[in-house]
Amino acid sequence: MKIGIVLYPTFGGSGVVATELGKALAKKGHEIHFITYSQPVRLGRFRENIFYHEVSVSDYPLFEFQPYETTLASKIYDVVKYEGLDILHVHYAIPHASSAFMAQQILSEEGINIPFVTTLHGTDITLIGKDPSFVPVVQFCINASNAVTAVSESLKVETLRHFNLQKDIHVVPNFIETDLEITEAPASVRKAYASLEEPILCHISNFRKVKRVEDVIRVFDLVNKSLPSKLLMVGDGPDRYACEQLCRTLGLCDRIIFLGKLRDTRHVLEIADVFILPSETESFGLAALEAMAVGVPVISSNTGGIPEVNVHGYSGFLSEVGAVESMASNCLLLLDPRNKERYRKQAYEQAKKFNLDRIVPLYEEIYHTLVPLK
Ligand code: GMT
DSSP states (O other): OEEEEEEESSSHHHHHHHHHHHHHHHHTTTTTEEEEEEOTTTTTTTTTTTTEEEEOOOOOOOOOOOOHHHHHHHHHHHHHHHTTTTTEEEEEHHHHHHHHHHHHHEEEEEEEEEEEEEEEEEHHHHHHSSSTTTTTHHHHHHHSSSEEEEHHHHHHHHHHSSSSSOEEEEEEOBBBBSSSSSOOHHHHHHHSSSSSTTEEEEEOOOOOGOOOOHHHHHHHHHHHHSSSSSEEEOOOOOOOHHHHHHHHTTTOTEEEEEEOSSSHHHHTTTTSSSEEEOOOOOSSSSHHHHHHTTOOOEEOOOOOTHHHHSSSSTTEEETTTTTTHHHHHHHHHHHHHTTTHHHHHHHHHHTTTTHHHHHHHHHHHHHHHHHHTT
């Protein structure tokens, strides 16, 4: 099949999932056309069956705000028509679903029928999508999509609660490639950040308000008081400054290392002992799954889709949002030498349930219902 994937190219989870999906489908022989405004961060090297079409936004002086949605619709039109695509898969409703709808309408005037699948990732529904200024368009576009998927049951429920939908929503969870065994990082890499007896805690996010990054520092502070440890903070965003301030106030600057944005987080996760995700809400929590896939158990909040990924008492522990004391004591449980190996294995086993080989075919099934003959 020739599949167009419309995505955000940045470090956000939706872009990562869309890129990894495209790469997996390309490996299976599909022809994948990524459509977005800059090269997706996870796309990496040149690969068979993968093409990238850049949407270049003009900076005509009349426009105080560049009409990205319109430019994107034109690009989609172009790629569908001249590359002969069979189907479009748009990740994140705003504005990708409305651009796909516009392109679909224009193409149908020319006798070209192109179905589009919309995958809802979370903030397109839970935060931005609920903004009254977006509701009519988001609702219309979900209903106009030929198929709709959500990355968790929780996101499906939330979407149905908030919008008036006539569409069925398929739950297709996010996925990860798991190795045959847990991979160990070379001791030399670990040694650069912590001594042998110091556990390494890790957090990865876009440092937005919803991630509650200051809770990560507070949890670490409590853990470190009982068990001297190190914390690796990966990513960047609006709340990084407040986090750095908090480290200074708590006198933790020599214990917390800010690594900034990284394209490939796997190598950091490989040296971590616990992953912390205290988000206010999270439709899935891909970062937690990525940690579990290398055998790192997770301390998280219990909201949104997180409980579908992190199983309390098995792959890690869940606490109420903001319950930093509970998160810290659970963290110490995971770090107890008597428990450590067991939770490590269980986290890894839990991640296997989301293996790419199990999940990618679910998307292919949906494509086949819309493009039966290919
Ligand atoms: O919150 C982020 O990190 C970015 C955001 C996005 O859309 O790129 O992530 C959302 O989609 C991810 C992939 O499906 C999910 O794993 C995240 O849970 C979800 N974020 C939120 O719901 C806050």
